[in-house]
Amino acid sequence: MIRFENLSKGFWVAGERKTVIDNLNLTLPTGKSLGLLGCNGAGKSTLIQIIAGILPPDSGRVVSDGSISWPVAFGGSFHPELTGAQNVRFVARIYGVDTDSLVDFVEDFAELGKHFKMPVRTYSSGMKSRLTFGTSMGIRFDTYLVDEVTAVGDARFRNKSRLVFRDRMQASSSIMVTHNMREMRDFCDAGIILDGGKLYYFDDLDEAIDQHEALMRA
Structure with a gap:
């Protein structure tokens, strides 16, 4: 409600x-x-x-x-100087979920490769959206x-996003x-x-x- x-x-x-x-x-x-x-x-x-x-x-x-989740397309909750992985760990601690499990899920889902361990300020808007979406889908709201x-x-990633969202x-x-x-x-x-x-x-x-x-x- x-x-x-x-x-x-x-x-x-x-x-x-x-x-x-x-x-x-x-x-x-x-x-x-x-x-x-x-x-x-x-x-x-x-x-x-x-x-x-x-x-x-x-x-x-x-x-x-x-x-209630944060807006899935909203990347403002991520610190630009921290890496994607560090941001995910920080979010996990805030929401009280298992840190390693969330990091593993987001790393696999977002498909950022080496960028996952690079500062978020280096990300394109699409990469930020992948990180945001993956992090929110990794937490049960x-x-x-x-x-x-x-x-x-791309079409393959959009289909994967829809499947995990439908599961949630x-x-x-x-x-x-x-x-x-x-x-x-x-x-x-x-x-x-x-x-x-x-x-x-x-x-x-x-x-x-x-x-x-x-x-x-x-």
Whole structure:
């Protein structure tokens, strides 16, 4: 369960205040994998970062009764001067998981080769995404926050990412942002739309996608 209580967030843009989350009160159901939809600039990434605890809201709070991953595509949690392996060890200690097991999993999954033992500042954006995705998949969370990450890499690596993510979804749920509606239908049970600072829940994913596409046309 994830519950938003009087949640608000806004930014100053060109001298004007833009509210992207407006006094949000909503409880997301337990055990549902949700596709997060909304027009460009609606605030989807902002909401994901608030749920993860990376970005503080202006007011209100997020309440959860389970563990939540960091945004899978977000590499800001990794120190650029540490190697990939050192970063993974640090994350393992924070989350209380077996260090060697997590390092072994990420090294095998991310396929970074010698770069795994090089500073993260030398990584390309794709390499950072592989490291981030591999680290998050190596830790069992109740809810995974995912932002387009299964699009990283070549076709073989994308397929491997989908397979491991599908395996995690056997026991966990997710909130997924993707522009690929086929992928959303593959992984999600229901949908939520962020529009005008408000969040709308749809138990029928196809209904959510239809409503989203109508908003995009408008």
